[in-house]
Amino acid sequence: MGDEIDEGLRSELQRQGIWVTSMQELYNWGRKNSIWPLQFGLACCAIEMIATAASRYDIARFGAEVFRPSPRQADLMIVAGTVTKKMAPQIVRLYNQMPDPKYVIAMGACAISGGPFKQGYNVLKGIDRYIPVDVYIPGCPPRPEALLHAFMELQRKIDNQKLSGPNKSDHLDREHPSEYPVPAFGKHDLVPRANPDVFRPPQIERV
Amino acid sequence: MSATSSQELEQAPPRMSSRLEGELMEVSLGPQHPSTHGVFRMNVALEGEIVRKLKPVFGYLHRNHEQIGESAGYLQAMPYTDRLDYFCSMTNNWAYALSVEKLAGIEVPERAEYLRIILAELTRLQNHTSLLGFLLSDMGAWGTPLMYAFREREKILDLFESLSGARMMCDYMRFGGCRVDANDDWIAGAKKIVDLFPKFLDEFEDLILQNEIVIARTQHVGKLSPELAISAGITGPMLRASGVNYDIRKIDKYGFYPRFKFRVPLGDHGDTYDRLMMRALEMRESLSILQQAFAQIQPGPVMNPKVKIRAFKPPVGEAYGRIEAPKGELGFYLISDGSANPYRYRVRPPSFINLTILEDMCLGHTVADVMVILGSIDIVMGEVDR
Known part of the structure; x- marks a missing residue:
């Protein structure tokens, strides 16, 4: 099912009017052209997300214009804006409610790292502390073109996912978690401060 | 009406x-x-x-704006004001610049004042257009009005981008003027967009304001009496929809607004339909202000050369500067102790104070009407929670 088709044979057959594809290619082709995002805006970046969906930039060209208000129907979560410590548990809960396979785009400096508000006491320093992120878009806010670029990157990622074999996609792996623990409000900060299964910051070596 | x-x-x-x-x-x-x-x-x-x-x-978007304003210097707080009401960064800049200018007694060159008025009225146009689009999509007209609204908004954002370098977070004004000058091409481009705008407005009003469903969903919904509006501190189009003649452009006479002829539209009933109509009428007045500004603007400097905006230290004192932002009275209250950052930095956001009246307007209505009433208040959470 997951094996590659011989390109020479395929083009030879195509010349004869026979189109050959694999289950994996067909499945990924369908998935990547109908990514349904969760309709969920947090802050300034959400306006650029709406602008991407609106007339000039028209995300419908990528098959992703169907913004779903319910996480149960969504494939993609665009974390568009500043994640505060009050909002972070709700975001993790929304992520847990989404069905597999699911993807996350961290849109803008705030969702990546806290951005300009990083010094604030109420701002989470990046949503990747609690949920896995597939594509990061820098910018404050990123332009609609940047969001479209992120979509194309995500489509490329989906296209290359394997359905079987040792490198098969995470969502097909029964061992791989699809839900992550929701952080709670502690005395001073969210508890835990980061999920060690997801958040692996690079170790800085001091010489 | x-x-x-x-x-x-x-x-x-x-x-x-x-x-x-x-x-x-x-x-x-x-x-x-x-x-x-x-x-x-x-x-x-x-x-x-x-x-x-x-x-x-509240509080899901509390980003410590005031604390950052107090720990950063006067100039560093300017880009943060863009992110208060992220639809209207230009008017936020102006309100903050106005307070600092009051605090330190800074004069603003004439061309800069005209540019500020042009940008503030363009901001009002794009804010009100997108508000109407959002309100209609809350009522179930999903897609079409919002697409029209955003088509026009993108044209105005192009102007902002060619002037300041950013679509939304313009960070354009400085105390003592504006950061860069607008060239003649920019003025001509802006004039072209303003000339074409009434055509869109006619079309948009035909599309929505006479619509039977819009009238059924908005008339008699969420009535706000003028007495309650005044005692709750409501400002902006929401107050004027209740019939109270209060426009800070007329009352405070800040900037060069006294040089312009414009009318303040007032509502009769204070319901959601009046609030919707108020935005459409205000856009017409903004267009007239813009046409007058294009006719009056003269070449000249855009920045007061005496102001050292870096390492800026105003004298000890306090100041409250306010403007008529698209959503209502936006004010910044600053207390200076003579150092490089304000001792107290307080924002008076229009959305937050207009939102406090939500319960009084919603009681007795259905859940579906709550969404329409909330949409007609015109809130932006970045400003509500700060």
Whole structure:
């Protein structure tokens, strides 16, 4: 099912009017052209997300214009804006409610790292502390073109996912978690401060 | 203003009978909800479908704006003001610049004042257009009006981008003027967009304001009496829709607004339809201000050369500068102790104070009407929670 088709044979057959594809290619082709995002805006970046969906930039060209208000129907979560410590548990809960396979785009400096508000006491320093992120878009806010670029990157990622074999996609792996623990409000900060299964910051070596 | 007779207007909003007489059900709307305009939550107690209690829950976007303003210097706070009301960064810049200018007694060159008025009125145009689009999509006209609105908004954002370098977060004004000058091409481009705007406005008004469903959904919904509006501190188009003549452009005479001829539209009934109509009428007045500004603007410097904006230290004192932002009175209150950052930095956001009246307007209406009333208040959570 997951094996590659011989390109020479395929083009030879195509010349004869026979189109050959694999289950994996067909499945990924369908998935990547109908990514349904969760309709969920947090802050300034959400306006650029709406602008991407609106007339000039028209995300419908990528098959992703169907913004779903319910996480149960969504494939993609665009974390568009500043994640505060009050909002972070709700975001993790929304992520847990989404069905597999699911993807996350961290849109803008705030969702990546806290951005300009990083010094604030109420701002989470990046949503990747609690949920896995597939594509990061820098910018404050990123332009609609940047969001479209992120979509194309995500489509490329989906296209290359394997359905079987040792490198098969995470969502097909029964061992791989699809839900992550929701952080709670502690005395001073969210508890835990980061999920060690997801958040692996690079170790800085001091010489 | 409305299509119904005055006798019908005196009637109370239609009351639906409920089988759950007296039994209340609590529903939490938000923070993730398609119609709450950001991360806003309402705890609603319902009797059948009628709202009996409404408790707003804030703070999902509290980003420590005031604390950052107090720890950063005067200049460093300017880009943060863009992110308060992220639809109207230009007017936020102006309000903050105005307060600092009051605090330090800074003169602004004439061309800069005209540029500020042009940019503020362009901001008002794009804010009101997108508000109408969002309000209509809350009512179920999903897509079409928002697409038209955003088509026009993108044209104005192009102007902002070619002038300041950013579509939304312009960071354009400085105390003592504006950061860069606009060249003649920019003025010509802006004039072209303003000339074409009435055509779009006619089309848009035809599309929505005479629509039977819009009238049924908005007239008599969410009435706000002028007495309640004044005592709650409501400002902006929402107050004027209730019939109170209060426009800071006329009262404070800040900038060069006294040099312009424009009218302040007023509503009769203070319902959602009047608030919707108010935005459409205000856009017409903004267009007239813009045409006058293009005719009056003269070449000259845009920055007061005496102001050292880096390492800026105003004298000891306090100042409150306010402007008529598209959503209402936006004010910045600054206390200076003579050092490089303000001792106290306080924002008076129009959305937050206009939102406090939400429960009074929603009681007795259905859940579906709550979304329309909330949409007509015109809130932006970045400004509400700061």
